[in-house]
Amino acid sequence: MTVFNGAMNGGVELLFDRETRFLDCLLAAPIFRISMASSRFIYMIVLGTAQSFLLILTAYIFGVRFVTGIPGILFTLLVGILLEAGISQLSIALAMTLKTHNEFFTLLTFLVLPVTFLSTALFPMELMPPWIAFLVQFKPLTFAIEATRSLVLFGWDFPLLSRMIGLLLVFNLRKFHNSIFLAKKKEIS
Numbered sequence: 092m093t094v095f096n097g098a099m100n101g102g103v104e105l106l107f108d109r110e111t112r113f114l115d116c117l118l119a120a121p122i123f124r125i126s127m128a129s130s131r132f133i134y135m136i137v138l139g140t141a142q143s144f145l146l147i148l149t150a151y152i153f154g155v156r157f158v159t160g161i162p163g164i165l166f167t168l169l170v171g172i173l174l175e176a177g178i179s180q181l182s183i184a185l186a187m188t189l190k191t192h193n194e195f196f197t198l199l200t201f202l203v204l205p206v207t208f209l210s211t212a213l214f215p216m217e218l219m220p221p222w223i224a225f226l227v228q229f230k231p232l233t234f235a236i237e238a239t240r241s242l243v244l245f246g247w248d249f250p251l252l253s254r255m256i257g258l259l260l261v262f263n264l265r266k267f268h269n270s271i272f273l274a275k276k277k278e279i280s
Contacts, residue, residue, distance in 0.1 A: 102186030
């Protein structure tokens with residue numbers, strides 16, 4: 092949840108840079124345009140990973156142990172990076188598309204709670220009504236949560252982990268493809 096919320100809010104600074112015309116000053120500077128979005132993307136990944144590590148450390152202090160040990164912790168951080176990458180791309184694309192921060196925050200408010208409730212963050216899929224369980228199985232947040240839950244509580248479930256990692260990669264590649272298409276469309280217009 093920390094990674095998801097941080098990634099969803101990650102494009103806010105970029106949007107404020109657009110609103111205050113600071114981004115226009117950067118566009119006049121002799122830097123690559125792609126570096127403006129990619130630097131924000133890298134910053135969000137590093138920050139999300141650091142926050143995840145601090146949460147894992149805090150959980151360890153309170154007695155939570157990964158049954159998969161240190162390799163499971165590292166794999167959990169990888170899962171967090173994959174989720175952060177996909178959601179960050181979405182947030183940056185929204186920041187570059189929407190006109191004002193009011194639109195951005197309205198859309199975030201509209202999206203974040205339903206996405207959170209339609210995931211396995213609060214309840215396992217087995218306890219959900221069938222129609223919600225059907226919707227939940229297609230969410231990237233669910234992929235990350237199920238992989239992490241498996242690593243913390245149950246051990247190395249390789250079929251589940253490989254399926255979840257594969258789904259997160261597909262989600263990220265789709266977002267990456269859409270981001271490139273959006274960037275090319277903006278350059279043409």
